[in-house]
Amino acid sequence: MSSATLEATASAAxxxxxxxxxxxxxxxxxxxxxxxxxxxxAAFYKVLEKLQYxxxxxxxxxxxxxxxxxxxxxxxxxxxxxxxxxLPLATGIxxxxxxxxxxxxxxxxxGFSIGGNHLNHAARKNVKLTYVIMDNFVYGLTKKQTSPTxxxxxxxxTDPSGSIDRxxxxxxxxxxxxxxxxxxxxxxQVKHMMDTFERAILHDGFSVVECLSECVMFYSxxxxxxxxxxxxxxxxxxxxxHDVTDDVAAFKMADEPSPGKFGVYYQVERPTKNAxxxxxxxxxxxxxxxxxxxxxxxxxxxxxx
Amino acid sequence: MSTATASxxxxxxxxRNAVIRLAGNSQDGIQSIGGFLARLAGRTQxxxxxxxxxxxxxxxxxxxxxxHLGSGEVLHPGDESDVLVAFYQHSYDAxxxxxxxxxxxxxxxxEVTELKQERGIHHIGIPxxxxxxxxxxxxxxxxxxxxxxxxxxxxxxxxxxDKLAGIVSRQFGKKDESVLRNAxxxxxxxxxxxxxxxxxxxxxxxxxxxxxxxxxxxxxxMTMGLIAAGVRYGSAYPIxxxxxIMETLRSELPKYGGLYVQAEDExxxxxxxxxxxxxxxxxxxxxAGPGLSLKMEALSYASMAEIPLIVINVQRGGPxxxxxxxxxxxxxxxxxxxxxxxxxxxxxxxxxxxDCFYIALEAGKLARExxxxxxxxxxxxxxSRIEAFTEPDLDQHWMEPGLDLAERPVDFKPYPLDQITRHxxxxxxMASGRYPHVTGLEHDEWGHPSGNPKxxxxxxxxxxxxxxxxxxxxxLPEVHGDAEGDALLIGWGSSYGPIKESVNxxxxxxxxxxxxxxxxxxxxxxxxxxxxxxxxxxxxVEMNDAGVYGxxxxxxxxxxxxxxxxxxxxxxxxxxxxRIGEIVTGVEKVLAxx
Numbered sequence: 001m002s003s004a005t006l007e008a009t010a011s012a013a014x015x016x017x018x019x020x021x022x023x024x025x026x027x028x029x030x031x032x033x034x035x036x037x038x039x040x041x042a043a044f045y046k047v048l049e050k051l052q053y054x055x056x057x058x059x060x061x062x063x064x065x066x067x068x069x070x071x072x073x074x075x076x077x078x079x080x081x082x083x084x085x086x087l088p089l090a091t092g093i094x095x096x097x098x099x100x101x102x103x104x105x106x107x108x109x110x111g112f113s114i115g116g117n118h119l120n121h122a123a124r125k126n127v128k129l130t131y132v133i134m135d136n137f138v139y140g141l142t143k144k145q146t147s148p149t150x151x152x153x154x155x156x157x158t159d160p161s162g163s164i165d166r167x168x169x170x171x172x173x174x175x176x177x178x179x180x181x182x183x184x185x186x187x188x189q190v191k192h193m194m195d196t197f198e199r200a201i202l203h204d205g206f207s208v209v210e211c212l213s214e215c216v217m218f219y220s221x222x223x224x225x226x227x228x229x230x231x232x233x234x235x236x237x238x239x240x241x242h243d244v245t246d247d248v249a250a251f252k253m254a255d256e257p258s259p260g261k262f263g264v265y266y267q268v269e270r271p272t273k274n275a276x277x278x279x280x281x282x283x284x285x286x287x288x289x290x291x292x293x294x295x296x297x298x299x300x301x302x303x304x305x
Numbered sequence: 306m307s308t309a310t311a312s313x314x315x316x317x318x319x320x321r322n323a324v325i326r327l328a329g330n331s332q333d334g335i336q337s338i339g340g341f342l343a344r345l346a347g348r349t350q351x352x353x354x355x356x357x358x359x360x361x362x363x364x365x366x367x368x369x370x371x372x373h374l375g376s377g378e379v380l381h382p383g384d385e386s387d388v389l390v391a392f393y394q395h396s397y398d399a400x401x402x403x404x405x406x407x408x409x410x411x412x413x414x415x416e417v418t419e420l421k422q423e424r425g426i427h428h429i430g431i432p433x434x435x436x437x438x439x440x441x442x443x444x445x446x447x448x449x450x451x452x453x454x455x456x457x458x459x460x461x462x463x464x465x466x467d468k469l470a471g472i473v474s475r476q477f478g479k480k481d482e483s484v485l486r487n488a489x490x491x492x493x494x495x496x497x498x499x500x501x502x503x504x505x506x507x508x509x510x511x512x513x514x515x516x517x518x519x520x521x522x523x524x525x526x527m528t529m530g531l532i533a534a535g536v537r538y539g540s541a542y543p544i545x546x547x548x549x550i551m552e553t554l555r556s557e558l559p560k561y562g563g564l565y566v567q568a569e570d571e572x573x574x575x576x577x578x579x580x581x582x583x584x585x586x587x588x589x590x591x592x593a594g595p596g597l598s599l600k601m602e603a604l605s606y607a608s609m610a611e612i613p614l615i616v617i618n619v620q621r622g623g624p625x626x627x628x629x630x631x632x633x634x635x636x637x638x639x640x641x642x643x644x645x646x647x648x649x650x651x652x653x654x655x656x657x658x659x660d661c662f663y664i665a666l667e668a669g670k671l672a673r674e675x676x677x678x679x680x681x682x683x684x685x686x687x688x689s690r691i692e693a694f695t696e697p698d699l700d701q702h703w704m705e706p707g708l709d710l711a712e713r714p715v716d717f718k719p720y721p722l723d724q725i726t727r728h729x730x731x732x733x734x735m736a737s738g739r740y741p742h743v744t745g746l747e748h749d750e751w752g753h754p755s756g757n758p759k760x761x762x763x764x765x766x767x768x769x770x771x772x773x774x775x776x777x778x779x780x781l782p783e784v785h786g787d788a789e790g791d792a793l794l795i796g797w798g799s800s801y802g803p804i805k806e807s808v809n810x811x812x813x814x815x816x817x818x819x820x821x822x823x824x825x826x827x828x829x830x831x832x833x834x835x836x837x838x839x840x841x842x843x844x845x846v847e848m849n850d851a852g853v854y855g856x857x858x859x860x861x862x863x864x865x866x867x868x869x870x871x872x873x874x875x876x877x878x879x880x881x882x883x884r885i886g887e888i889v890t891g892v893e894k895v896l897a898x899x
Binding site: 023026027055056057058059071072075076077078079080081082084085087088089090091092093094095096097099100117118120121277280281284285288293294296297298300301302303304305 | 344347348475517518519520521525529532533537538540557559560561562563564566568569570572573574576577578579580581582583584585586588602603606610696697699700703706729730731732733734735738739740741742743744745746753754
């Protein structure tokens with residue numbers, strides 16, 4: 001962080017209540033030039049500008065990986081945690097602080113490999129938060145090892161003659177997990193990415209977006225087949241033809257060969273864990289109306305007399 | 306051990322204390338009648354300490370519950386029993402040897418057929434099962450024979466029948482009406498059963514004078530302590546013998562507007578708890594040894610990021626899955642040093658059931674004050690044993706939970722070098738407009754990643770010096786017994802009572818010995834070397850392996866930090882509590898060496 005940036009944000013803040021890109025910008029990203037993650041960050045700023053949440057209510061959470069440096073580049077409350085555990089950490093924030101907006105950023109290693117089990121459970125619990133998985137099909141921070149989404153045949157330092165393991169299909173995995181908002185977008189498709197982020201953020205529940213984001217250093221050209229200016233096809237889901245509440249249709253769509261479709265695969269309303277827990281808290285407290293917290297514990301201790 | 310001889314005859318013998326061992330199978334409900342008797346002790350100004358074994362099986366298997374009841378201070382669950390209640394032949398065979406000479410054995414005459422005639426043991430055969438079936442009638446079968454035995458013991462020991470019945474009815478009152486009715490039918494049948502001319506026993510008046518005495522187990526009281534400390538959030542994964550704390554938190558915290566989450570695994574549990582702590586709450590996670598190992602990476606993070614956090618480890622027998630339902634104190638080194646990197650954290654251990662409340666309070670205070678993880682090392686013995694103690698004064702100890710969302714001043718820094726870290730949780734405005742980042746990367750004062758060698762040294766100093774300051778503020782442990790002399794016994798955790806009792810015995814035999822119990826294991830209070838200087842030997846009594854070099858875990862730490870060769874170990878790892886005899890023999894052996 002340069003001190004110039006620090007002063008800039010500090011001096012800009014007091015005057016402005018309005019959330020602007022300028023206010024939201026913190027450190028200059030340490031990503032490599034050409035990295036897809038820059039576009040994701042820019043899109044996130046823009047969506048926040050549109051949504052105008054109170055500045056202090058925004059929390060950015062990440063685990064470990066290139067993309068997980070994200071919180072440092074956003075001037076908001078932020079926490080950079082350990083590898084794979086960003087989701088449970090974010091769950092702890094979301095459930096104990098319903099007043100804040102929780103955003104989780106990470107990569108394919110964090111989301112589908114070391115933290116894979118947490119993705120399943122945060123999804124089935126329908127914890128209120130938004131999770132953006134910046135998927136580049138490779139481990140970049142550790143300099144080119146095979147990732148859980150690397151296609152078979154991908155040559156890396158851990159698979160010098162080409163990856164032999166079948167990659168994860170993120171959409172199918174998420175559909176099976178019980179997530180209530182599942183979408184797929186692309187860092188090179190800024191407009192679509194922003195629309196998708198906005199829908200995800202406004203969804204009341206666990207929303208997850210897989211965002212293809214090219215690693216120009218270790219897997220250059222990985223997403224050419226979905227990049228029109230490189231001769232690929234960016235095929236956006238036509239929601240007049242696809243019923244987003246139909247998980248079987250979504251599952252079928254997820255099986256399409258690369259590059260597949262982009263957009264919202266699945267979205268349903270289901271009570272969040274946040275709401276269900278609060279309901280239990282409210283009904284429990286209703287029976288104790290009139291007692292202070294100290295009195296509740298006193299009464300509990302008296303049963304041990 | 307009884308201090309009165311149970312003389313046979315139709316008279317009533319007055320007792321100062323008694324050890325009763327109930328031996329049956331785990332589904333017979335012997336734990337519940339033991340629990341009733343223990344609660345009664347608390348309500349009659351008596352003292353009690355219980356001990357139980359639970360088979361590590363899904364259902365069934367031999368199990369015992371032992372109670373040491375007394376009029377004065379009871380410090381241990383009893384090396385040998387005055388009374389054995391045997392439900393089966395296998396219970397009789399396995400536990401006959403626990404009876405003292407001249408002790409009393411009640412046995413189910415429908416189950417136990419082969420008796421041993423030795424050591425002057427008095428046998429009284431009663432058809433527990435048949436008499437229970439007769440009393441309850443119908444298809445009750447033998448369910449309720451525990452209540453029959455409770456009634457029997459109530460009559461033999463002339464216990465306060467009305468108070469006992471009150472405790473029973475409160476326990477069963479929540480269930481179906483017929484459950485309580487059947488329980489009381491069995492109880493009454495046992496109470497009225499003619500036991501011939503063996504006479505009765507009567508406890509001396511209880512000596513405790515406190516107005517309200519509670520009796521419960523350590524896990525339950527620890528949970529109450531956490532609530533009093535202001536804990537409202539957390540997460541855990543089930544594991545014996547920790548689970549009952551998370552179960553109680555899950556059902557209790559909603560009353561206080563809080564929430565306890567069952568996580569998918571130990572890693573998620575500690576991470577969710579750190580999330581709640583980062584969000585500004587006092588939060589707790591917990592586990593037993595294997596689960597603590599799984600939390601270690603995140604605990605190192607909490608040291609680095611300076612997150613206030615309470616972590617409870619209810620120790621059990623290890624390594625690996627080990628002895629899940631037995632007691633051991635072998636997680637001390639894991640608790641202090643178990644993570645990667647230099648990651649200072651505080652480690653405390655409660656000394657008895659009552660202390661489980663106060664250690665939880667202290668953990669809450671220290672976590673807040675020093676903004677770091679605080680590990681509480683409880684153990685299986687404390688988790689399940691019942692003791693009676695003075696009701697804590699909540700007016701004095703209550704700590705409000707609080708969530709500090711005040712706007713932070715312009716000069717706020719998340720990691721100031723000249724102050725202890727006080728995080729600004731999400732939701733708090735920053736007057737500077739500059740929002741803080743909490744991180745596990747080495748960082749500068751603003752939380753920005755920094756690989757600067759000088760900064761790493763400064764931040765390492767900052768994190769460690771919190772503990773140095775704490776060590777200086779901690780009081781030296783009180784010494785029980787001689788303030789100088791042949792030996793100072795050092796203990797930690799659940800062996801407090803047995804060590805104290807051992808000192809009483811050793812002193813009665815003419816040795817000049819004292820005992821000091823460490824509740825603060827990391828950091829330890831400054832000045833222990835001065836205390837040790839007053840004794841010829843320092844003997845650390847702990848339930849872990851004596852190790853390759855002959856020293857237990859705490860002894861090793863003390864030797865390493867004080868470089869004092871007179872520090873010796875008395876260790877054991879048989880999964881059972883220390884018996885008084887084992888400690889006395891161990892100490893006498895050390896004393897005889899030179």
